Amino acid sequence: MNERYPQKYWTEVRQGELLPPLHFPIDYARIILNAAATWDYFPGHHNPAYARAQGQPDIYASTIFFHGLIDRFVTDWGGPRTLVRRRRMRMVASAHPGDTLSAQGRILRCYREAELGLVDLEITLSTERGLCVPASVCARLPLDHDDFLPSPTKTTTP
C-alpha cells in the first residue's frame, strides 16, 4: 500500500534504537483540559485545595493523560499504523502546572509472535524534579508496506 503518512516497519527497527524525545509543558489549562477531555473529574485534577489536602502541592495530571502521552510518544515514532498492544506504567510522582514532562524511550526487544512484528519499549516520563512515570509498552509494527491490519470483522487480535 502507499503510505500517505510516515511509517516504520518491523523489519527496519533494531534493539537499542532510541525514540526521539518529546517535551510537553503542563500548565493549569492543560490540567483542566485533562479533566474535561477524559471526563475524570476527581477533585485532585481540578481543585487545588483538595489536592493540597491529599498531600499534593497542587492539582495534577491524571492517569489517563499519561496513557495518552505515552501512546502518542510511541505512534509519533512508529507511525499511524503502529498499535499499542500492552502498556504497563507506575506513577511514582505527579505532574503539576509549571512542570514540563519529558518522554524518553528505547527498544528493548524486537520479536515475532505468530505473524505479527512486535517491539518491547522502555519508556520514562520525567519532570524537572525527576522520574514521574516508568512504563513499558509492547507495540505492533507492520512487517512491511504490504502488511495490512485485519479488518474489524475478521479478528480481535491487533
Added chain:
Amino acid sequence: MSPAHPQTDIGTALGSYDEARQWIGRRNEPRPMDTAVDESRCKYFAALCEDGNPAYWDAEWAGEVFGAPLAPSGMLMSLMMPLPWKPGGRSAVPTMALDVPLPGRTLINVETDCELFRPLRWGERLSLCEEMVDISPEKHTRLGRGHFVTTRLLLLDAARQPVAAITNVLYRYEAAGSEA
C-alpha cells in the same frame, strides 16, 4: 454499592479492612457505558495530548486502513467514566475501588497494566466488567496510611467480546496530617 456504609463527598465508602477483604473475588455483571465511542470525544482526547495521529483525524485514510477512524488507545479508561448527571439525578455508577468500604477517604491511582486486544473504532458501544483482585494490608506512604486496591477491568464490545483488559492499582488512604 455499599449503602450500609457512610460515603465521603467523592463517593468513597468508609469501613474496615476486614469488611473490605470480603470483596476480594467479587465481580460485577457487565454494565453498558453511558455513550458510544464518538468522534468528538476521540478528537478532544487527541487534542489534550496534541496527538496528530491520522488514525484519529483523517477519516478517509483511517477508513481505508482500519475500517473506520480509531479511538486513541490511551483514552480507554476515559470511556469508562460516567456522565456527571442524567435524568433522574447524578450518575450512581458502581466503581469497586470507591465502593469497597475502607478507612481511607481519598485516593490516588498508582499503577496500570492495559492489554489492548484490538483497536477501538468510532461508533462502538462498550460494556464494563469489574473484578476485585486484591486489597493490601495497611501501608504507610509519604501521602498517609492506607490500602492498595487492585481491580481488573474488562471492556467488552457489542458482541460481548473483550476488547481490552486493565489491571489497576490505586491507593485508598487517609492523608497525613489533614483531611482530604
